[in-house]
Amino acid sequence: MSLGxxxxxxxxxxxxxxxxxxxxxxxxxxxxxYAWLVLxxxxxxxxxxxDLCEADRSRFMQEVVLCGSAVRAVGQALGRPIDKLxxxxxxxxxxxxHGHVVGRRRGDDAxxxxxxxxxxxxxxxxxxxxxxxxxxxxxxSDAPGFSPAPD
Amino acid sequence: MSLGxxxxxxxxxxxxxxxxxxxxxxxxxxxxxYAWLVLxxxxxxxxxxxDLCEADRSRFMQEVVLCGSAVRAVGQALGRPIDKLxxxxxxxxxxxxHGHVVGRRRGDDAxxxxxxxxxxxxxxxxxxxxxxxxxxxxxxSDAPGFSPAPD
Numbered sequence: 001m002s003l004g005x006x007x008x009x010x011x012x013x014x015x016x017x018x019x020x021x022x023x024x025x026x027x028x029x030x031x032x033x034y035a036w037l038v039l040x041x042x043x044x045x046x047x048x049x050x051d052l053c054e055a056d057r058s059r060f061m062q063e064v065v066l067c068g069s070a071v072r073a074v075g076q077a078l079g080r081p082i083d084k085l086x087x088x089x090x091x092x093x094x095x096x097x098h099g100h101v102v103g104r105r106r107g108d109d110a111x112x113x114x115x116x117x118x119x120x121x122x123x124x125x126x127x128x129x130x131x132x133x134x135x136x137x138x139x140x141s142d143a144p145g146f147s148p149a150p151d
Numbered sequence: 152m153s154l155g156x157x158x159x160x161x162x163x164x165x166x167x168x169x170x171x172x173x174x175x176x177x178x179x180x181x182x183x184x185y186a187w188l189v190l191x192x193x194x195x196x197x198x199x200x201x202d203l204c205e206a207d208r209s210r211f212m213q214e215v216v217l218c219g220s221a222v223r224a225v226g227q228a229l230g231r232p233i234d235k236l237x238x239x240x241x242x243x244x245x246x247x248x249h250g251h252v253v254g255r256r257r258g259d260d261a262x263x264x265x266x267x268x269x270x271x272x273x274x275x276x277x278x279x280x281x282x283x284x285x286x287x288x289x290x291x292s293d294a295p296g297f298s299p300a301p302d
Contacts, residue, residue, distance in 0.1 A: 047235075048219065048235075048236055049212070049215060049216055049219065049236070049238060050216045050219055050220070050236075054213065057209070057212040057213065057216065058208070058209035058212060060212065061200070061208040061209060061211065061212045062205065062208065064200060065200055065201045065208065068199065068200065068201055069201070084198075084199075084241075084242060084243055085199055085200070085201075086239070086240070086241045086242075086243065087200060087238075087239065087240045087241075088237070088238065088239040088240075088241070088265070089237070089238045089239075090235075090237045090238075090239070090265060091235060091237075092235055092237065092255060092262060092263035092264075093263050104243060111243060112243035112244050112268075113243075113267060113268035114239070114241060114265040114267045114268065116264060116265045117263075117264035117265065
C-alpha cells in the first residue's frame with residue numbers, strides 16, 4: 001500500500017501524524033480553532049477521487065466516516081462538542097489527493113461558511129495537542145489495520 | 152428508495168433537477184460561474200455521511216465520481232474545461248445530507264479557495280442552461296438506473 005506514495009511536504013508543515021488506516025495516512029490539522037483530520041490515501045499519483053479504484057473509493061469513504069467519529073471525540077475531549085461534520089476534497093492548493101474531516105460548531109470562526117482559506121490557523125498549545133492526538137489515536141484504535149504513528 | 156425522503160425546498164430555489172441515480176437525486180446548481188452538480192441521497196433523515204449505511208456510502212462515492220465526469224462534460228461543452236474537481240459535503244446551512252461536485256478552473260472567481268459562500272450566484276442564461284442540462288443528462292445516461300427528470 002505504498003506504490004509510489006510520497007507525502008507532499010505541505011502536509012508535514014501544517015499537521016501532525018496520527019497514524020495509518022488501511023488506505024489512508026491520517027493527520028491532525030495543526031489548527032486549534034477546529035477538530036480537524038486530514039486523510040491522504042497512501043498510493044502514488046492520485047489527485048482526484050476518480051483516480052481511486054472502485055474498491056478504494058469505498059474504503060476511502062469508510063475511513064472518512066471513521067475519522068468523523070475521531071473528530072467528534074477530539075472536540076468532546078477539548079470541551080467543544082461538534083455540531084456538524086464537514087467533509088471536503090478540494091486539492092486546489094495541494095494537488096495530492098486528500099480529504100478533510102472538520103468538526104464544526106455553530107458560531108465557530110468560519111460558521112456557516114467553509115473553513116478552507118478562512119483566517120489564519122492557530123497552532124495547538126502543548127497540552128491540547130497531546131489531548132487531541134491521544135484521543136484521535138484512541139478513537140481510531142479499533143479500526144481494522146490502524147497503526148499509530150510514532151510520537 | 153424514497154423512505155421518508157422529501158427534498159429540502161432550499162435545493163429547488165437554487166438548482167435544476169437533472170435526474171435520479173440509484174441513490175441520489177442530482178441537480179445542476181444555478182450558478183453559471185461554475186459547472187456544479189449537487190447530489191442528494193433519496194432517503195429520509197440523513198444529515199451526515201455516517202447516517203448512510205455502509206453499502207450506501209460506497210454508492211454515494213461512486214455517484215460522486217459519475218457526477219465528476221458529468222461536471223467535466225458540462226465545463227467542456229460551455230467552453231470552459233475543468234482543471235480540478237472539488238467535492239464537499241458541508242450541510243451547515245441546509246442540513247439535509249448532500250454533496251457538491253464543483254468544476255474548478257485556475258483563476259475562477261473563488262480560485263484557489265472553496266466556492267461555498269463566495270460572492271453571489273450568477274443564474275444561467277437560457278441557452279447555456281439548456282446546454283448544461285442536456286450535457287449533464289447525456290453524461291449520466293449510461294449510469295446504472297439513471298432516470299432523467301422531466302423538463
